[in-house]
Amino acid sequence: KGPDVPPGSAVSGRRVSDRTLEVTDKINGKVMDTRRIRLSSDLKTLTMTLHPVGRSKANILVFDRQ
Helix, strand or coil: CCCCCCCCEEEEEEEEECCEEEEEEEECCEEEEEEEEEECCCCCEEEEEEEECCCCCCEEEEEECC
16 A cells, blocks of 8 residues: 555565576456566576567566676
């Protein structure tokens, strides 16, 4: 809950592996997007892949540790 959270929002997550999480966002029970968050084996790069429902291409964000 909060001022910026749409009513009926829910988020669920699961651990895919030691360094990978999968998070699903829903509104009123309908899946809006799925995110896969992966940390590289050297722990220096975080990659987030966002799969919005209804789009064929994913958004990929890559973060390097400094």
